[in-house]
Amino acid sequence: MMESEQTEQTTPGQISRRNFLKMGMGALGAAALLELGGAGLLYLQPRETADAFGKVIQAGPVDSFPTGSVTEFRNGRFFLVRGQSGGFLAVYRRCPHLGCNVNWLPEENHFHCPCHAARFDEFGDLESPPVPRPLDTFPVVIQDGQVTVDTSRRQQREQFAPEQLAYAA
């Protein structure tokens, strides 16, 4: 074996046949591993479930929500907030900190997360750290006196602003 290696003449800068084949095998092996890894990831990737969350929800007539009220829609996973000005805001109930559901405490006038004691005001704006941002919202549309909320389009925000409220036209 040693002799045959010695007979292989290579000039500097050239690759011997043996090394070329070794490199080729290595490259093929790496390609195979990549393919297997990629195929594995694709095989295990998140699956869409048929009853995935998110659709347009008919919340009800505008007049059924008094100003300064917070109404929970459990299956829709949001709170419909109507401010003193009469504007609507749909607040997603999932705490942006670690994913627990916030509770509305009417006597204290704020949302409270049971996992890490985070507090949010009635518009979902954060009051205490360590939460990174206010509660997310869903777009509210008011047509012909009916309030609809689209829970398939979740919106993140940096802080609360009055423009986020939706009003009856």
Next chain:
Amino acid sequence: MMPEKTTSWAEERSQMRAAATNAILHLHPTRVPAAALRFAYTWGLGGMSATLATLLILTGVLLQFRYDATIEGAYTSIQLLESQVQFGALVRAVHHWSANLLVVTVFLHLLRVFFTGGFKRDRATNWVIGLILLLTVLAFNFTGYLLPWDQLAYWAATVSTSLISYIPLVGTAVSNFILGGTEIGQNTLRNFYALHVAVLPVILIAILSYHFWRIRRDGGISQPESVRQGGLRLTTIPHLVRREAAVAAALIAGILIWSMAFPAPLGELANPVLSPNPAKAAWYFLGLQELLLHMHPLAAMSLVSIVLVGLVLLPRWDRHAGDIGVYFRSRRGRIAAIVGAVLGLQIVPILVIVDEFWLDWAVLFPNQPAFVVDGLLPLALTLLGLATIYGGLRRLLRADHSEALVGLFTFVMVSLVMLTAVGVYFRGANMVLLWPW
């Protein structure tokens, strides 16, 4: 037809004994130092962990026959197991309590190995292997915790997987991958089940076998140089094996009695609409959850990562090999450990109370972004505190590098225990700090 040559009962017995001896001597050397047999040196913690792992595999296989990994059937199958299946409640209780106790024994095993310098020199590899095993045990507990599909399981998994999404850039993708979707559901249960009963056991058995083999290759458990050179050596059979069997038997008996007295808990059926109040992770993750009350999630995870990397690099960091096999390295090392422990016992509760009632970074630094105020600042202060403790031990106690690390390590571990205790006992509804009795 009778076989041509019959072996007598006595011969058969001696052959079986030879086979058993052979198996034992594959695991252990033929002779061990008498000092290494002392219970107060190892506390039998590695052996206990191995015993618990065996119990877990046996009861785990039994549970698989009765468990239904669907979100409709999981909870009911556990209820049936508890109420209808003969010995079902006992099997589940043994599995539950063994899993909880295993977290304790592997943690104590880690402490023992650290304090006797069992990570130094040749044992550096096995130290890292041990850390991987620790993470494997935690992964087992984490995936197993979801399977009963009760309220505790559902919300603990929600909190833990939300944590993953804070990893920069890839966090959300990784979280969705583990969950099999954007939120916990059937796909998550199936993923966790496959990991718990197929992937992790293979990993555990492979790595654990290597862990055992390395102990023998590295010359048995760590011992002082004086013991290794001279000193009385005893045969493994019966001296070591008898002790191991006694510890294992006592442990199994204890687990059985405990499991008969205290069945494994089962909360209410998982309800994605209603978070329990307070919603707590499993107790062994409550130290981390407590940390999250005080820091930005990224800062808390960075801190945990820094401690983990420190543990992995420990054999390179502390190369002083003269004190292998001596508890706390030396007299001064022992004092350093006591100082570290006392500091941890004091500082952690004080900081928790101060942060809960008085400290408000946002008021002190009103114009800084939340990430800096809540994340970078507490992280930097914590690391500064750790550096101060190390420096203080070096300077005031005149400890050498190895001894000062003993103090620092003790402080970190006691702090972890204290944070966990605060999370378990002192957090009530809305995660408010309260006195538990």
